[in-house]
Amino acid sequence: MNRLLLNKVILILSTLSAVVGISFLFWILATLTYKGISALHLSTFTNDLVEGGIRNLLVGQFTMALIASAIAVPIGMFAGIWLREYSNQSRLASVIRNLSDVMMSAPSIVIGVFVYALFVAPFGSYNGFAGIIALTIMMIPIIISTTDNMLALVPKELREAGIALGGSKHKIILQIVIKAAKVGITTGVLLSFARIIGETAPLLFTSANNQFFTMDLTGQFPSLTVSIYNLATYPDEASRELAWAASFVLTAIVLVINLTGRYMTRNKK
């Protein structure tokens, strides 16, 4: 084939791939908006699942994701701080860094199975704590890698200036280095929160689900995503409608948090 023609064909195919990718995004979003909004009523937000609403599910999902973040963010940040500020880039540090990367890609269903064995089976019942632990395990490696990468961007001179002022190492880290990396880390936290709030697989047999409003973390705990999975497979139209409404709300939440995170880093420049 003529090399100029071949060039053109490949360039057109590449452009088409981008068009295909974007079309799927809009197709999915359009479907969700169309099916979701028509199924959404004010009562969807004020009723619990048992009355055909998603109030308890939203509260449950947020409760689990927020508590998981409250545990995972400090642990992940401390780990990232150790990797970047204390480890002197030792062999151990590179092992930990790599293992944490591997953990980030571990199948979420396997994490569910693991947490089931440790925190559900011994107690004989699904519970909210187990769901929180599963989400925490998913979130920690993401926070580690964000913190690690963001701290790497902080110029050495800032640390040196701190040392010259006579600051102790942990004060320099807390008051100078972390402050300089604040925006990047916050973005990472928001993106990982957006990721875990949409997770289903790790919750299926840890928190499971609950039709009623509850704040009792020792029993089955309401979950928006697990409910979507259940509702979508029921044969009746009302359940499916509710599944669409819930999917729309979930996607809106995830995308808004995700975009907020991205917007923050963009503003910094």
Add this chain to the structure above:
Amino acid sequence: MGGRLFKNFSFFSATLSFFILIGIFSILLTYAQDSIHEFGLDFLGSEVWEADEDDEELGVFGGFIPVVGTMLSTIIAMVIATPLAMGIAIFLTEIAHKRLIKPVSIAIELLAAIPSIIYGMWGLFYFAPIVQSTFGGQGVGLLTAGIVLAIMIIPFMAAITRDSMNTVPDVLKESAYAMGATKFEVIKDVVMPYAKGGIIGSIILALGRALGETMAVAFLIGSVMQIPSKITDPTTSIPVLLANNFAEAQGLEMSSMYYLALILFVVSFAIISVAKFYFLGKKVK
């Protein structure tokens, strides 16, 4: 004083991910013990999955069908996703106008942010019927699961490929252009070889993702314990079998579920490690 505490807690946090990984491996191995003893490696070649009629704690269990289902759906996804992801990466690095790069990148990244359960819902009600009318079959099955899986891993693959293509020094490309090379020739002979490690790494990482994907596949693969004879046939995969049947299983069946989870965990661990260490390098900035 506070400094030491701070440092020690940091160190403890850093080692935690190591212990969690060891914990996952040993728990899965422990609980899979009964099944491993009973079936050994033949587990992988046996198609039977049946609890004993008289005693629910016993039975004969083999992982062949879910293992094959996982592999086939992943292969279909990779075959579709790889060229599209490469195309998108090429578009973003070499073709797109400056003003287009940002919005297209964001759109592709949002595609990655959509929760997998949403892909499942949408796939089941909107995409499966299209597959059914085009290729026949029942709508749900290997092909539908594979295509939707492909859409899910494209953004991920495209992003890493784009990043490694962006590392190609302009000087190299410019010298090729100066020799009269077309854009495609520059991509094929300069960009691709230079970014090879990152590209192969991204493909393997995406493979790891596809293997472990649960919710979208659970909606779309049909969840039937049978060996598919056509590409449109329903079957099941390891994550889907776990998602649907893990909680109700007992005794030896439960142990076999742990065995499957262990296989999935070890295989993804191996795949991700190969991608990270061989191809993507240890990027210590």
